Amino acid sequence: MKGKKLPVIISIPHGGTRVPKEVQGLFQLEEQEVLRDGDTWTREIYDFKEAVLELVETQVPRAVLDLNRGIDDLPPENFDGVVKTKSVFLNPVWENPEGLGEEYRNLLILKYYNPYYQKISDALNNPAIKLGIDCHSMLPENPFDKTAEKRPLFCISNRGGKGGELLQEPLSAPTELLDSFKESLEGEFGKGSVKMNEPFSGGYITRYFGMKKGVPWIQLEVNRCLYLPSEGPITAVPEKKHRDVIEELNQKILKAIKGLNL
Secondary structure, rough: OOOEEEEEEEEEEOOOOOOOOOHHHHOOOHHHHHHHOOOOOOOHHHHOOOOEEEEEOOOOOOOOOOOOOOOOOOOOOOOOOOOOOOOOOOOEEEEOOOOOOHHHHHHHHHHHHHHHHHHHHHHHHOOOEEEEEEEEEEOOOOOOOOOOOOOOOOOEEEEOOOOOOOOOOOOOOOOHHHHHHHHHHHHHOOOOOEEEEEEEEEHHHHHHHHHHHHEEEEEEEEHHHHHHOOOOOOOOOHHHHHHHHHHHHHHHHHHHHHHHOO
């Protein structure tokens, strides 16, 4: 891309698909469950390396290590914490149903979790950065509540209410910025395609980094119904027949970010 890069950090914490060799012998999930559990193809959807100042991503799957959780978010209190005991489909992740042992948990955090956060922290040292976007995908409906209404095409979050307003904790991005992003996305994807803080109000990354060094953070969720086949096997990398859809999504989201005029 020619010209000035956007003053944005892109974080893609759930796009990884490779189980680290250190824990392969203890890992129980089949490849298809790993791909369906994580944000498969988000590394391609949010591939703005040539357009933004900073982009941080990982090859480690969400089922192995969830970078959008705090390091003290662990079983048995939470099976869906930083190192999980069950997948989103409630199947055991590890050979031991109680989860991965402390030694291996600490190894994953030291080798993969801490460096991810350090990269973002280093990126925030760039005074040109004006926005961080933590990029995800979401299932079309709540996997734990089939009676819940179908999810929107996009959810953008700042840890506030449905209008982006302040609730019980500090906002990770100003309401006005969230409003502008909603308007910009709906300009590309249609009126009503975007909800704020519903069904997600933001994760640990937006809480941890939000407004650090004055930089706002927004969590962005794209509905998988826009690009991922709902049935049958999927591949770790999009096949040729899916690439046009991925590219179109990539360009429209990028145009919406540019529309913020940061």
